[in-house]
Amino acid sequence: MSNINELFGKELKVINMGLDSFGDDLKEQNIKTVQMRWRPPAGGSKKMMSLLSKLK
Amino acid sequence: MINSTSMSSRVKNMIEQMVEVNGGKDIEGFIHSVFDYACNIQVSDKDLIGLISKEYGDNPYSISLDLPPGQTMKKLNMEQGMRVIINNKSIRSVAGHFYINLQGADSWEPGLPKEYNDLVDRNQLQSNLLEIMGTLLRKGNFLGIGPLIVDYPPIIKEFEINDFENSIKVNHYSSYISPRIKNLLYGIIKDDQVSIEKILTGIVGFGPGLTPSADDLLVGLLATLHYLGQYYKMEIKAISYLKKSLIDQGLTNQTTIVSRQMLKAAINGEFARSIKELSIAMIASKDRKEIERAVLAAINLGSTSGTDTLVGLLLGAYVIKKIKIKKEENYGSTCGSKKEHILRFGYINDSNKRIK
Amino acid sequence: MIVTKELNSISGVKEVLVGMGTDLNKELTGNLNLMTPEIEELTPNDFYIAVDTEKEEVFEEVVSKVDELLSKKAESQTSDYQPATFDSAVDALPDANMVVISVPGEYAADEAKKALNKGIHVMLFSDNVPIEKEIELKKLAHEKGLLVMGPDCGTAIINGVPLCFANAVNKGDIGIVGASGTGIQEVSSIIGKLGSGITQAIGTGGRDLRAEVGGIMMIDGIRALQKDPNTEVIVLISKPPAKEIEEKVLNTLKESDKPAVVHFIGGDPEVAKAYGAYAGLTLEDTAYKAVALSRGEEVVDVVDFTRDKEELEKAAKEEATKFSQGQKYLRGLYSGGTLAYEALQILQEEGIDGYSNIPLKSEFKLEDVFKSKAHTVLDLGEDEFTVGKPHPMIDPSTRIDVILKEAKDPEVAVILLDFVIGYGANRDIVGEILPGIIKAREYAEKEGRHLTFVAFVCGTNEDPQNLEKCEVTLKENGVYVLPSNAQAVRFSEKLISSIK
Structure with missing residues (x-):
């Protein structure tokens, strides 16, 4: 059995990396979810900030 | 194991240089001071490397750590004067009390940008x-x-x-x-x-x-x-x-x-x-x-x-x-x-x- | 670090100073007459508390309060622990089996790779991931027997859990693999509305069936559904793939006895039939056929109104008499890309070539996407409309602007809208767009014109927005609501063709 089939039988547990709303939707449905506080590896550049602002 | 999230290029370069000067071997330091969510490691007469919980933000002179809830530096058994081993991959205590993983930490530049594409009027x-x-x-x-x-x-x-x-x-x-x-x-x-x-x-x-x-x-x-x-x-x-x-x-x-x-x-x-x-x-x-x-x-x-x-x-x-x-x-x-x-x-x- | 306000409010405290033992802090302490010989001895790295009080107990209370304040960790933005690295996230949820990634495309592939290397399935919502990276990720996933849904995958339902933009669909025995997000939403929702259910809905991302990627995820997905004991019927949704990939994919379907419904949106239905699969003619027809197979009923083409046919045809004729001279065009304003594409397909079958930003034929491409022409169908989720804004399924402002603009065009008779509900989507999309509809209609009336709105809602009664509630609200406000995109397009076409 592939790992995909193994997944089908299990409780879904999710790491959400990025948009908070996707994680919030899962939590609302009582799905075990860890929301990451992800930030781009760049740091300090204006480009980075505009990327961040797009996400929100 | 505690993961570090980021460190300034200044700290990264400092560690790299010291390791290089030491012929590629691990360097030693000792814990200068310990707080609940931060500690300082003395690596030379003049230089300290800070370890700090990421909630306090990234600093030019420190390494930010992803401390799980409830975890503190003291609970990691860090004590003043404790000897630690430092290399490009980790910081750990000689006696094996703690292990901080530096791999995967983002390096960020704390200094002034050299140029700007677009400044406001x-x-x-x-x-x-x-x-x-x-x-x-x-x-x-x-x-x-x-x-x-x-x-x-x-x-x-x-x-x-x-x-x-x-x-x-x-x-x-x-x-x-x-x-x-x-x-x-x-x-x-x-x-x-x-x-x-x-x-x-x-x-x-x-x-x-x-x-x-x-x-x-x-x-x-x-x-x-x-x-x-x-x-x-x-x-x-x-x-x-x-x-x-x-x-x-x-x-x-x-x-x-x-x-x-x-x-x-x-x-x-x-x-x-x-x-x-x-x-x-x-x-x-x-x-x-x-x-x-x-x-x-x-x-x-x-x-x-x-x-x-x-x-x-x-x-x-x-x-x-x-x-x-x-x-x-x-x-x-x-x-x-x-x-x-x-x-x-x-x-x-x-x-x-x-x-x- | 130290909050003096909280200390000053302790009763019995006249003055309090807390800080490091620098000379200047000592100086201030002296000025407030709180100096003691012990404080004199302090060095800058010593921490001290000086309290002016008459009672010893008060001092103790201050000390314990300071202790408490000092050991309180800085508050992060939310109360939950939010790890910053992937490793820490895995530490926090050791048996995580799915990672949903929506970070900017340039970083997304690296993060996905980390997950795969830890044996965790990936849903990659991010777009702008280079195709070479996609190939690398999918090869790695294939080796490890893992899912990489995406990049640019907006919809999946795994083990009954809707991920990103997806609907709450009951469990059943129909398994879906699809390269189109809204395509999966429309098919799975209709299956749900018909009272059936699904096992899984696996998204592959739009580029999976390109020759370069080779349909890796589509094929792995099909095989997983074939092996899945709960899945009895397999549904496949995609735009027509590259020829060699099409062959590979359809051959894979033959590896098991499970019946399959294949819908290559805009493709030739005969292709699927040649491989022994059922051909879905529209997204709705695909859902109907899958449900029939699941129930062991006869499989028939569903290409007409499914209820109240005569009334609808009559209503279209009556409605068409209300238009003024010169009103003759349809404007479809979509938030779902695949739904817009399907609308263009159905209109073409009825002999209408729609202009669009995503036209079927290049000569019908709008020169200026902000200037509709003749019959026009727009995908408002395309980049040119979303610059600096969230997707129209979340933020309706662009769509409202376009509705109002179309209402001012004296040649426009019918405006066709999709309402995609479910998780990920705006929680009150109907309520937010309705004022725009009402305003548009009022504007047209002032100019002596009648404007007809046709809509359908893609979703289920289990969705947070509730399908029925949405449909009722629209109907109460004079909008014609049809049960699917296909029927909404056909009704709109009937309206247009009834204009004398």
Whole structure:
């Protein structure tokens, strides 16, 4: 059995990396979810900030 | 195992260089001081590497750690004097008490950007400063020396802010240091090296917090001197005067070890990530929301640290503006008299008498 | 670090100072007459508390309060622990089996790779991931027997859990693999509305069936559904793939006896039939056929109104009499890309070539996407409309602007809208767009014109927005609501063709 089939039988547990709303939707449905506080590896550049602002 | 989330390129390079000098072998250090969410590792006579929980933000001299809930440095069995082994991949105790994974940590540059694609015009800069001030007054923590900003009516007026909160109350710390800060600004505008040094003796190390409030304010001041200096393509002499006093004359010895590192970095144009991001936003962003977000992120540094720093940043912006006006006036008549400055700043208290 | 306010409020405290033992702090302490010989001895790295009080107990209380404040960790932005690195996230949820990634495309692939290397399945919502990276990720996933749904995958339902933009669909025995997000939403929702259910809905991302990627995820997905004991019927949704990939994919379907419904949107239905699969003619027809197979019923083409046929045809004729001279065009304003594409397909079958930003034929591409022409169908989720804004399924402002603009065009008779509900979507999309509809209609009326709105809602009654509630609200406000995109398009076409 592939790992995909193994997944089908299990409780879904999710790491959400990025948009908070996707994680919030899962939590609302009582799905075990860890929301990451992800930030781009760049740091300090204006480009980075505009990327961040797009996400929100 | 504890994972590190990020470290400044300064710390990364320092570790790499020390390992290289040591012939590629691990280096040793010892724990200099331990707090719940931070600790300092001494790696040479002069150099410390900080370890700090990521909630406190990224600093030029430290490695940020992803501490799970409930975890503290002390619970990791860190103790003063404990020997640690450091290499490019990890920091661990000789006795195996803890292991900090450095792989996967983002390296970020704390220094000044070399160039900018797009800087805002003067009007936008002014409105950005206004936005910073407005957000700070609404959301800041004014329990450090932050309230001294209300002693500066010219600045409040400068930024056309009238509706600031009455809840900002002066306290022992702010009222004690306020006149000295005024004199420092005056000294900077005058390019008066002697008085800058004299006044700084009465400022460095003052105020509550592990990084005393006054030091935070100086860092904010240095941030605008550096960044607005870049913006106006102006050499700010005051930076070298501040460096002379703080570093060469050893004034940082009168404050805490953490503060000393912070000031040393700031003199060289290196700032905490949130302060750097705000400074760049100040001169390069046209997005109010972006500025507001950057201010809020900076305010979140420590409890009063962020606010104290931002007050320094705004005072710095005011100083730069005065320096510019002075320079432009100097091309014409010889204006910029002492009297005029006293009028602009309000009454200057002769607080030097009180300094031993 | 230290909050003096909280200390000053302790009763019995006259003055309190807390800080590091720098000379200047000591100086202030002296000025407040709180100096003691012990404080004199402090160095800058010592921490001290000085309290002016008459009672010893008050001092103790201050000390313990300071202790408490000092050991309180800086508050992060939310109360939950939010790890910053992938490793820490795995530490926090050790048996995580799915990572949903929506970070900017340039970083997304690296993060996905970390997950795969830890044996965790990936849903990659991010777009702008280079195709070479996609190939690398999918090869790695294939080796490890893992899912990489995406990049640019907006919809999946795994073990009954809707991920990103997806609907709450009951469990059943129909398994879906699809390269189109809204395509999966429309098919799975209709299956749900018909009272059946699904096992899994696996998204592959739009580029999976390109020759370069080779349909890796589509094929792995099909095989997983074939092996899945709960899945009895397999549904496949995609735009027509590259020829060699089409063959590979359809051959894979033959590896098991499970019946399959294949819908290559805009493709030739005969292709699937040649491989022994059922061909879905529209998204709706695909859902109907899958449900029939699941129930062991006869499989028939569903290409007409499914209820109230005569009334609808009559209503279309009556409605058409209300238009003024010169009103003759349809404007379809979609938030779902595949739904817009399907609308263009159905209109073409009825002999209408729609202009669009995503046209079927290049000569019908709008020169200026902000200037509709003749019959026009727009995908408002395309980049040119979303610059600096969230997707129209979340933020309706762009769509409202376009509705109002179309209402001012004297040649416009019918405006067709999709309402995609479910997780990920705006929680009150109907309520937010309705004022725009009402305003548009009022504007047209003032100019002496009648404007007809036709809509359908893609979703289920189990969705947070509730399908029925949405439909009722629209109907109460004079909008014609049809049960599917296909029927909404056909009804709109009937309206247009009834204009004398």
